Amino acid sequence: MEAELNTETTPRKSADEQSVPETESMEPSNENTDSNIAQTQPSIGHKDQSKNEKLSTEHNGRETLSLKPSNDSKEPPEATPTKEEYDNPVDQGWSWMILISAFLICLLTIGGIKSFGVLLVELSRQYDLPKSLLSLIQSLTGFFFLSLGPVSNALSMKYSFQKMTIIGGIFTSLGLILTSFAKSVEVIFITYGILTGAGFGLSFSPSMVFLAHHFKKRRALANGIALSGGGMGSMVLPYLMRFLIDKFSLQGCMLILSAIMAHIIVCGALFRPLYKYPRKPIALQMVVMNESDQSKL
Numbered sequence: 001m002e003a004e005l006n007t008e009t010t011p012r013k014s015a016d017e018q019s020v021p022e023t024e025s026m027e028p029s030n031e032n033t034d035s036n037i038a039q040t041q042p043s044i045g046h047k048d049q050s051k052n053e054k055l056s057t058e059h060n061g062r063e064t065l066s067l068k069p070s071n072d073s074k075e076p077p078e079a080t081p082t083k084e085e086y087d088n089p090v091d092q093g094w095s096w097m098i099l100i101s102a103f104l105i106c107l108l109t110i111g112g113i114k115s116f117g118v119l120l121v122e123l124s125r126q127y128d129l130p131k132s133l134l135s136l137i138q139s140l141t142g143f144f145f146l147s148l149g150p151v152s153n154a155l156s157m158k159y160s161f162q163k164m165t166i167i168g169g170i171f172t173s174l175g176l177i178l179t180s181f182a183k184s185v186e187v188i189f190i191t192y193g194i195l196t197g198a199g200f201g202l203s204f205s206p207s208m209v210f211l212a213h214h215f216k217k218r219r220a221l222a223n224g225i226a227l228s229g230g231g232m233g234s235m236v237l238p239y240l241m242r243f244l245i246d247k248f249s250l251q252g253c254m255l256i257l258s259a260i261m262a263h264i265i266v267c268g269a270l271f272r273p274l275y276k277y278p279r280k281p282i283a284l285q286m287v288v289m290n291e292s293d294q295s296k297l
Contacts, residue, residue, distance in 0.1 A: 095214035101267035102211045103229040109200040111233015118241045140193030148201030161210040165268030168203025173262040180254035
């Protein structure tokens with residue numbers, strides 16, 4: 001009987017001993033769980049992401065996505081850079097030519113308005129009219145010179161700064177030519193006061209706005225140099241007009257002055273738009289912020 005009991009208890013012990021490793025095997029280790037989670041974790045990013053996009057992680061926790069073509073891809077990129085993705089050629093090169101043109105336009109427009117006093121004396125002597133009445137011509141010129149600023153800028157944004165400056169130069173030169181052939185003061189009010197004043201307004205404001213488009217870091221310096229042309233014109237043009245009147249009379253002075261003002265057309269022709277410049281493409285970069293960085297903001 002004792003032998004039979006021993007034989008019955010022996011397999012029970014072996015079964016209990018075999019059950020221990022089974023329970024231990026049911027508990028996976030931490031290393032296995034981490035590896036399984038890492039394998040089953042979905043990949044970051046969209047599945048249909050282009051082969052040209054490369055994802056690089058920086059040390060500060062941010063991720064930058066640079067759209068640079070890989071050497072393995074043989075197909076050309078579908079998207080092409082737009083105008084905003086190119087470096088604008090400002091503060092360099094042709095921008096200084098724009099500054100010289102704006103300087104000359106300020107010299108001719110502002111100097112032409114402030115030197116009207118020389119013409120006022122000759123008009124009063126020729127037509128035997130009081131200077132107080134003839135001073136209204138200068139007031140009318142200054143009104144159109146300043147009031148047409150918003151209009152000329154709006155038209156320049158719709159069409160081009162180059163076209164509006166050229167049109168302003170044509171109006172200025174044409175008004176002076178017609179003034180030289182005027183037989184009455186009423187005609188001078190129209191030809192010089194309105195037509196020439198409108199030409200000054202259509203050429204001055206677009207030149208200053210267009211100058212600001214070509215200068216960013218040195219914009220204050222560029223505006224100062226351009227507007228200093230008005231002071232130089234106020235000093236030079238009165239003496240020039242006095243010399244021309246004494247030499248060629250009032251009518252001859254107006255004709256020569258119209259030829260001088262025609263240089264506004266040349267200055268306006270130099271206003272080349274920004275999109276006509278050769279540009280260098282800029283590498284596109286997009287910053288993807290982590291949740292921790294977004295919480296700081």
